[in-house]
Amino acid sequence: MTNGLVDSWRLKIEHRSGFGYAGPVSSSYNEARMWPRNETRQAVLDARVEVWPPARTYRYEDYWGTVVTAFDVHAPHEALTVTATSTVETLPPGDLIDDGEGAGWADLAVPEAVDRWYELLLPTPRTGLNDELAAIAADIRAAHSTPHAAALAACEFVRGEVAYRPGPAGVQSDARHAWELRKGVCPDISHLTVGLLRAMGLPARYVSGYLHPAPTAAIGDSVAGQSHAWVEWWVGRWTAFDPANGVPVGERHVVVGRGREYGDVPPLKGVYAGPGSTGQTVEVTITRLR
Known part of the structure; x- marks a missing residue:
């Protein structure tokens, strides 16, 4: 490879x-x-x-x-x-989409797209938003001309507002609780991000896997790693991003499973x-x- x-x-x-x-x-x-x-x-x-x-x-x-x-x-x-x-x-990350590229808002709203990704557009118990978060999602969508740019902005917003507390990706709380506390582990941050993406009309998946914690890891060194979680959204193709760390998914990430939320994986x-x-x-x- x-x-x-x-x-x-x-x-x-x-x-x-x-x-x-x-x-x-x-x-x-x-x-x-x-x-x-x-x-x-x-x-x-x-x-x-x-x-x-x-x-x-x-x-x-x-x-x-x-x-x-x-x-x-x-x-x-x-x-x-x-x-x-x-x-x-x-x-490593490759073939990344620029802010202005990918499917448009109108493309995501056609019945064929909505039917295809219906399950990944609905809120779940861990990704549902309150009125405040729904309004934030609407504001982010209105401020960006393309869904992909809005998705990246949502990731940046969550990273700026909710402190990431590294730790095991176990059964955590939900998007609303993470927002109220303004902190959370990677599943909390991913649930909140997925909730914002879906509220904007983007099909979004919760991804479970592993993360090597050191970008400059030495070959042969064993480190305490993490079960980790990140997100993917569909704008004509699936794009992966790690909102907890603010980076595209790359060589340090290993995918195990995908679903609507933690409960699926x-x-x-x-x-x-x-x-x-x-x-x-x-x-x-x-x-x-x-």
Whole structure:
């Protein structure tokens, strides 16, 4: 994935997550979304998902195209651990759209476009806006002649108004709560941005994945990485942007899944029979191999 003009990165990702319980659990039914995607700007060279206690796993793609590793555990257990290990080659940002390019407002409003992206135009529990935010979205749209320029302005607005607090991309709050607090982790900022984009009439997706935290990472160094979230919007084609960091999505980002919001792409979820949970653990280690 090198073409003489840009250099790819090769990243090894180890993502360990699990639950502890207050006593023996008799059975649990689980889904992990921790397997990176093969697509235009990234190639999965190796991937595996391991479960403890041992369980037979099977994989499938869900409605949104995310690879799901599903498994049941029927032996008594007081903890559950899932470890996903992958090696992915990624590319820097490329073929970016200029502010004045892409589909126009009229193009996004035609019935064919609205029908095609209907699910990605509707608010969800985590991306819904209050009256103040809806008015802000209307103002941003009115100030820009193209949807793409308005989308970039929305990202800049959120980054300027809501402080990013790096941390695990777990089950967070929603767009309204992040706005009220004026701070949040990456899912909060992505939910708020997606809500503004949809309110302006842009189809928008919530993206779940990983971020290497160091733009100048040394080859061979292992660092504490992050589960991360960013956004994509459609203006004739999909464009990705990381509003939490204010950068286009590039070689430090690895896509795992897409959906309407976090609820469509949680890294690990499940149901079980037994005593209460004592909490979830998450650890991500990323090594730049090239």
